[in-house]
Amino acid sequence: MKLLWLLxxxxxxxxxxxxxxxxxxxxxxxALTLRQDELEAILRLYLDRIEDVRxxxxxxxxxxxxxxxxxxxxxxDLSSMHGMTPSQAIELHASAVYVVFFLGFVPGFAYLGxxxxxxxxxxxxxPRRSVPVGSVGIxxxxxxxxPFATPGGWRLIxxxxxxxxxxxxxxxxxxxxxxxxxxxxxxCERFAALEKT
Amino acid sequence: MSVxxxxxxxxxxxxxxxxxxxxxxxxxxxxxxxxPISLRLGNRLVANYESxxxxxxxxxxxxxxxxxxxxxxxTGSEFGADLEGNPLDLWVSIEARPGQTLRIGPTRxxxxxxxxxxxxxxxxxxxGSASTHVLTGLGGLNGRPLREGDVLxxxxxxxxxxxxxxxPRVIERLSRRSVLRVTTGPQSxxxxxxxxxxxxxxxxxxxxESSRMGLRLEGxxxxxxxxxxxxxxxxxxxxxxxxxxxxxxxxxxxxxxxGGYPKIANVISADIHRVGQLRPRDEIRFERIxxxxxxxxxxxxxxxxxxxxxxxx
Numbered sequence: 203m204k205l206l207w208l209l210x211x212x213x214x215x216x217x218x219x220x221x222x223x224x225x226x227x228x229x230x231x232x233a234l235t236l237r238q239d240e241l242e243a244i245l246r247l248y249l250d251r252i253e254d255v256r257x258x259x260x261x262x263x264x265x266x267x268x269x270x271x272x273x274x275x276x277x278x279d280l281s282s283m284h285g286m287t288p289s290q291a292i293e294l295h296a297s298a299v300y301v302v303f304f305l306g307f308v309p310g311f312a313y314l315g316x317x318x319x320x321x322x323x324x325x326x327x328x329p330r331r332s333v334p335v336g337s338v339g340i341x342x343x344x345x346x347x348x349p350f351a352t353p354g355g356w357r358l359i360x361x362x363x364x365x366x367x368x369x370x371x372x373x374x375x376x377x378x379x380x381x382x383x384x385x386x387x388x389x390c391e392r393f394a395a396l397e398k399t
Numbered sequence: 400m401s402v403x404x405x406x407x408x409x410x411x412x413x414x415x416x417x418x419x420x421x422x423x424x425x426x427x428x429x430x431x432x433x434x435p436i437s438l439r440l441g442n443r444l445v446a447n448y449e450s451x452x453x454x455x456x457x458x459x460x461x462x463x464x465x466x467x468x469x470x471x472x473x474t475g476s477e478f479g480a481d482l483e484g485n486p487l488d489l490w491v492s493i494e495a496r497p498g499q500t501l502r503i504g505p506t507r508x509x510x511x512x513x514x515x516x517x518x519x520x521x522x523x524x525x526x527g528s529a530s531t532h533v534l535t536g537l538g539g540l541n542g543r544p545l546r547e548g549d550v551l552x553x554x555x556x557x558x559x560x561x562x563x564x565x566x567p568r569v570i571e572r573l574s575r576r577s578v579l580r581v582t583t584g585p586q587s588x589x590x591x592x593x594x595x596x597x598x599x600x601x602x603x604x605x606x607x608e609s610s611r612m613g614l615r616l617e618g619x620x621x622x623x624x625x626x627x628x629x630x631x632x633x634x635x636x637x638x639x640x641x642x643x644x645x646x647x648x649x650x651x652x653x654x655x656x657x658g659g660y661p662k663i664a665n666v667i668s669a670d671i672h673r674v675g676q677l678r679p680r681d682e683i684r685f686e687r688i689x690x691x692x693x694x695x696x697x698x699x700x701x702x703x704x705x706x707x708x709x710x711x712x
Contacts, residue, residue: 206424221423221633221656228423228633233668233694234701305426306631306657308535313631350535369525369537375425 203379204255208248216241222304222379224313262299262382265347265362267338268393269295273361280323280340280357292387294318295359300345302381310349310367310375314383317345329355336361338385349375360385363397401467403454403516405549406500409461414520414539414551417450419528423633423656430530430538430653433611433675434475434511436573436704440565441474441515443710444492446558451519452529454545456512458678460503461545463514468497469553470517470560476509476676490565509575509676518556532653534612564711569703578684579670582693584639584662585632589623597621598663599685603647607679611653613640614677620645623661634658637666637674639685649674667693669700 206222209229216235221228231241269292270277281291300314322343330353333339337348339356348354349366366376377383388396405412415438418431432438432455439449454461460478465471472492473480480487480503482495489512495501503512522529522540531539540549587595603618622645634640638650640660649666650658651674664685666674677683688696703709 210424218420219423219429220421221635223632223657224630226630226632228635230420230423230635233697237694238690304657305424306633307426307655309422309425309427309537311426352534367535374526379424 204252204257205245205248206379207255207257208251212248214241214244221306223306224303257380260301260380260382262384263377264384264386265364266388266392266396267296267360267362267385268388268390269338269360271390273390273393274338274359276326276339276357277359280321280359283323284320286320291321291359294321295340295345296385296387298384300383300385302377302379302383304379305375305377308350308352310377312346312366312375312377312381312383314345315343317343319343323357325355326357329353333358334361336363336366338362361393363393400555401465401469401518401553403469403520403551403553404464404466405461405545405547405551406464407462408545408547408549409456409503410459411457412461412545413455413531413533414452414522414529414545415455415531416452416519416529418530418652419526419538422526426656427526428532428653428656429636430528430532430611432513432530433652434509434513434672435675436672436700437475437511437513437675438515439704440490441472441513442519444472444474444490444563444565445470445515445517446561447515447517447519451515451554452522453513453515453520454551456503456514457510459505460512460514462500462502464498464500465495466498468499469495470556470558471495471501472515472563473503473512474515475512477507478512479504479507480512490567490570492561492563494560506678510678511675516553517558518554521552521554534653561712566708566711569706569709572703573672573700575676576670576673577682578686579673580667580688580693580696581637581639581664581685582667582688582690584664586623586629586661587663589627589661590621590641590663591624594621594623595663598647599687602682602684605677605679605681605683606646609677609679611651613651613654614649614674616647616649616683618646621647621663627661629659629661631657631659634662635665637668637671638662639664639666651675667696669693669696
């Protein structure tokens with residue numbers, strides 16, 4: 203994450219794209235502008251400076267979620283797999299502060315770490331063909347919100363009325379790498395009211 | 400303001416340019432033309448910037464009317480086209496007179512044909528590019544393939560008509576190959592020698608479910624050694640993923656930015672445009688080359704595209 207921050211603040215000519223993930227950063231470069239050994243040497247210089255990087259204070263965002271019902275079709279199954287009631291599962295999911303490890307899959311899809319271990323659940327064996335936009339899901343020890351209606355195999359426990367990605371907004375993606383996130387349980391009525399705003 | 404009227408959209412026609420590179424940290428796919436070389440050459444034929452937005456047609460072309468006329472070129476694969484009944488060749492610039500209609504038929508060779516218009520197709524840009532990403536509905540014309548009745552604006556132009564063609568010898572050198580050249584992938588050592596041999600010795604068939612996101616292949620299944628757990632990481636254009644089941648997937652222009660399957664190989668940059676011309680049921684093989692060779696091939700290709708004999712007037 204520090205390397206990403208350095209490469210974004212002091213861009214290298216010839217680097218065309220960066221794909222951060224949990225423990226890696228894919229650096230895509232123009233092979234005619236840069237040779238791989240040249241790029242490696244430059245990246246080593248950046249890595250040498252990494253200890254001096256002071257990352258900006260992370261933002262904490264609160265995301266309202268209406269849990270269960272038709273917004274969270276997998277909540278009941280997931281709760282019973284862990285010997286909890288649905289309301290215990292909701293309480294547990296909303297109790298943690300999550301960290302955005304990276305954005306990937308589709309625009310604005312944040313991989314959130316920090317899911318309570320007691321809730322970790324494997325993906326569905328058969329992914330859904332279309333997951334509704336705003337769905338909040340769990341896969342392994344990660345949680346996340348679908349910014350678009352896409353196919354997906356995460357277990358759905360609720361839905362947010364907040365737009366995760368909007369091309370007409372200055373910060374298109376609500377979340378960025380390093381953000382802290384807390385989920386706030388809301389009622390269906392509140393969901394409907396927020397959806398209109 | 401000149402326009403293009405869509406009388407028939409074809410099977411899957413989208414607005415594409417050379418894509419939006421550089422937004423991986425937001426999870427944004429680069430998108431862009433599936434055969435970027437055909438797009439670049441088509442734009443040059445009509446005196447546009449190489450990166451101007453054009454229409455990318457897939458397997459079946461559309462019917463387009465130009466009420467105010469336009470200077471156009473068709474590039475990529477031969478789909479069989481006519482302008483008011485007169486057959487049209489690929490790789491030449493043509494003047495459509497006001498009110499004329501261009502009909503583009505089904506493919507006779509590869510998967511994609513490009514219609515480039517002088518001035519370029521004028522749609523609202525998203526992150527610096529007009530390219531359509533259908534999965535998320537971003538870019539292009541309302542983020543979707545064209546429909547009958549759509550009217551596309553053509554950006555204004557001061558250019559006049561010049562009869563241009565592209566040297567057929569160049570087209571020949573850039574054309575389809577049934578062998579895609581690859582370099583080793585980041586997890587190629589996860590695959591036992593026997594699997595790797597099988598991968599390079601086998602012919603794979605492009606499956607029907609292939610799209611601009613990825614080409615699914617069918618053939619000899621390749622399996623990684625068991626017991627290794629992949630951590631999701633960034634994936635590059637042309638990466639060949641091996642999911643459970645062992646049937647390879649080539650990640651393509653509308654790719655997701657990260658993925659969790661091991662990658663045995665990666666199609667070289669100089670062959671990416673050839674991937675864009677593969678149709679369902681086409682058969683391909685893979686040939687492994689060194690990174691340095693891949694780089695030389697890319698340089699040769701760019702030199703060819705920059706050569707003076709390329710464009711003839």
